[in-house]
Amino acid sequence: MSGSIYRFSPFNVDESDRQYVEQIMLDVKNRGDEALLDYTSRPKPFDNVKLSRDRLTVSQKELEDSEKYLSKDIKEAILFMMKRIRKIVAFQMKMLSPKTLKDNGLKYSLRFYPLEKIGVLVPGGKALYVSTIIMAAYPAVLVGVKEIHVLTPPQQDGSVNPAILYAAKLMGLKRVYRCNMVAGVGALAFGTETIPRVDKIIGPGNRFVTLAKMIANSYGVSIDIPAGPSELVVLADSSADPEFVALDLLAQAEHSPDSFIVLITNSKNLAESVEKIFKELSEKYALKTRMNTLLVESIEEGLEKCNSLAPEHVSLQVRNPNRFLRKITAAGTVFSGVSSSPAIGDYVSGSNHILPTGGYARVRGGVTVLDYLRTVSYQYFSPRYLKNVVKHVEVLSRIEGLPIHGASVKSRIERKMVL
Numbered sequence: 001m002s003g004s005i006y007r008f009s010p011f012n013v014d015e016s017d018r019q020y021v022e023q024i025m026l027d028v029k030n031r032g033d034e035a036l037l038d039y040t041s042r043p044k045p046f047d048n049v050k051l052s053r054d055r056l057t058v059s060q061k062e063l064e065d066s067e068k069y070l071s072k073d074i075k076e077a078i079l080f081m082m083k084r085i086r087k088i089v090a091f092q093m094k095m096l097s098p099k100t101l102k103d104n105g106l107k108y109s110l111r112f113y114p115l116e117k118i119g120v121l122v123p124g125g126k127a128l129y130v131s132t133i134i135m136a137a138y139p140a141v142l143v144g145v146k147e148i149h150v151l152t153p154p155q156q157d158g159s160v161n162p163a164i165l166y167a168a169k170l171m172g173l174k175r176v177y178r179c180n181m182v183a184g185v186g187a188l189a190f191g192t193e194t195i196p197r198v199d200k201i202i203g204p205g206n207r208f209v210t211l212a213k214m215i216a217n218s219y220g221v222s223i224d225i226p227a228g229p230s231e232l233v234v235l236a237d238s239s240a241d242p243e244f245v246a247l248d249l250l251a252q253a254e255h256s257p258d259s260f261i262v263l264i265t266n267s268k269n270l271a272e273s274v275e276k277i278f279k280e281l282s283e284k285y286a287l288k289t290r291m292n293t294l295l296v297e298s299i300e301e302g303l304e305k306c307n308s309l310a311p312e313h314v315s316l317q318v319r320n321p322n323r324f325l326r327k328i329t330a331a332g333t334v335f336s337g338v339s340s341s342p343a344i345g346d347y348v349s350g351s352n353h354i355l356p357t358g359g360y361a362r363v364r365g366g367v368t369v370l371d372y373l374r375t376v377s378y379q380y381f382s383p384r385y386l387k388n389v390v391k392h393v394e395v396l397s398r399i400e401g402l403p404i405h406g407a408s409v410k411s412r413i414e415r416k417m418v419l
Helices: 015-031 033-041 060-069 072-095 130-143 162-171 181-190 207-218 242-253 268-284 299-309 342-347 383-399 403-414
Strands: 100-103 106-114 117-121 147-152 175-178 200-202 231-236 260-265 291-295 313-317 333-336 373-381
Touching: 015 033, 015 181, 015 207, 033 181, 060 162, 072 130, 072 162, 117 130, 117 181, 130 147, 130 162, 147 181, 181 200, 181 207, 231 242, 231 299, 242 260, 242 268, 242 313, 242 342, 260 268, 260 299, 268 291, 313 342, 333 342, 373 383, 383 403
Parallel strands: 117 147, 117 200, 147 175, 231 260, 231 313, 260 291, 313 333
Antiparallel strands: 100 106, 106 373
């Protein structure tokens, strides 16, 4: 059941894949919209959809008409999801309320300002991610990002899924484009006649889109996190229900054949039952994702394995999960207990489902309002503070070989040139 585990990571990628993706992006830099249309029209693994230049941008009429094609329950679900996100964003913003430190003549404050221009990636392919446009774009709307440019692949008839367009309409987004996603990241990184260069790119994607984001970052465009392909580790003991475990793993397998799914357990019986259900349902739903199983001696050992993997999602399905919850310290998000289905986090908890993959959870968590903000610190020093610290500045500037630093402070006290 255990063995070597394959997992995509943008930090350990085949050099030929990197060159392939970068070549596409640089072609977009050189040829602009022409290259975007070219790659979108190419056969699989591209989109195999021919578009004219005027169709790169989704029209206002398409946005307005999107509501006609959706049932009441779909619209209600989209509105509910937005309501949950508003609550979480409000909670996060409250934690960032402005404060000022005052200390013996020093004043320090930190303020947050929204970014000017971002690009939002909404994947297509195997699924249509209306949830992602809301997760990636709505916090930006709520914190006041000025320009939001949305990229999504076209459907085979050249249209964009109406649920995605309806969500865009509700959020007041008017800059929506249809094109190949790897080429689209190149457009966001360098700009074309239709799509402008942005300050930051936010959103998940397959392995090639994730790689494109990393390359864009090397050209000076900020990104959120490497986010994709999807990952789930279930840490379970003998008390877990094998059907629940298997379904949670299969739900992540729905995203992509590249999804990274792992069961870590100290119960051989549970492992065998889960693998049996997983195999049967994979065949039924034609899923190609491999399930990895790690047998451990104890849940404590399982926790160590889980932290070493630092996965996107962790589901803790053990007796008394609160006992172990805080011991999972490297994960994008953790779902505690049998009732906490990861699928709820994908859609309606309000917490962002754009989360670090490929082990990147070792250094940061998922997308929050901080990803849409920049910080500016403000400092003031009174004459009294200068007198108290000048000797330390002089010493530090002297040992670093930067004497003018010290002189710039001392001259303010002595009111004369001190060099």
